[in-house]
Amino acid sequence: MWETLKYKFDKYPARMNVARKMVELGLRVGKDRKIYCADLKISDMALAKAAGVERKTIKFTVDIILEDAELTNIFENIIPAGTLLKNIAKNLGLGVIEIEVSFENIGILAAASKLISEKGIGIRQAYATDTELEEIPTLTIITEEIVPGNIVNEFLEIKGVTKVSLS
Incomplete structure (x- = not known):
């Protein structure tokens, strides 16, 4: 496009x-x-x-x-994606994982989802910025609960992940 x-x-x-x-x-x-x-x-x-x-x-x-x-x-066929819960996640008791990715980003969502599910945590929402629109593409995952900080290193092992932050 x-x-x-x-x-x-x-x-x-x-x-x-x-x-x-x-x-x-x-x-x-x-x-x-x-x-x-x-x-x-x-x-x-x-x-x-x-x-x-x-x-x-x-x-x-x-x-x-x-x-x-x-x-x-x-x-004529664009549809808005809806509300991104990132800024209100804390108010709702949800977790936020922000993953900065390189342009070699194939499979990052699948790998991150697998890692989260292995920890027994549900995903409420996932949103990836368009690599054509953003200088630093980011995958934001909203989880059903706060994610423990010790998971950061596991995310960093995923090929193409350059930075991870949790809130």
């Missing part, structure tokens, strides 16, 4: 900022040329501010998206 976006918006870095922000936030383009997060309409001004562009850039970006079948197929 990112190669397609880079190619389509190559000459328009501000429009690429808008497209990137839309993907990051799970925003879609409606047939009415408006931007939505699920069924909530997002103002052009709010998106422009978040993307660091002028408001008119939003309209130009939507025009490009709807004039291109491939982009339309992507941006």
Whole structure:
């Protein structure tokens, strides 16, 4: 997808900022040329501010998206991922494991999940940042309970894991 976006918006870095922000936030383009997060309409001004562009850039970006079948197929079908429990986990008695990964990250989620399940701990949520969006890709796992600190070294043994933090 990112190669397609880079190619389509190559000459328009501000429009690429808008497209990137839309993907990051799970925003879609409606047939009415408006931007939505699920069924909530997002103002052009709010998106422009978040993307660091002028408001008119939003309209130009939507025009490009709807004039291109491939982009339309992507941006009409984006669905927001939902609430990430990371910032409220402590309030809910949940654990948080943040795993920074290298770009050689195949199998890290499977290995981390296996390690957690072997400790008899349930996983409530797992979220991985997009390696194309983030300078330091991170896998965040929310667990049903606080994970003991002695597990950190076991995570660090997983190929591609560069740093682990627990909270």
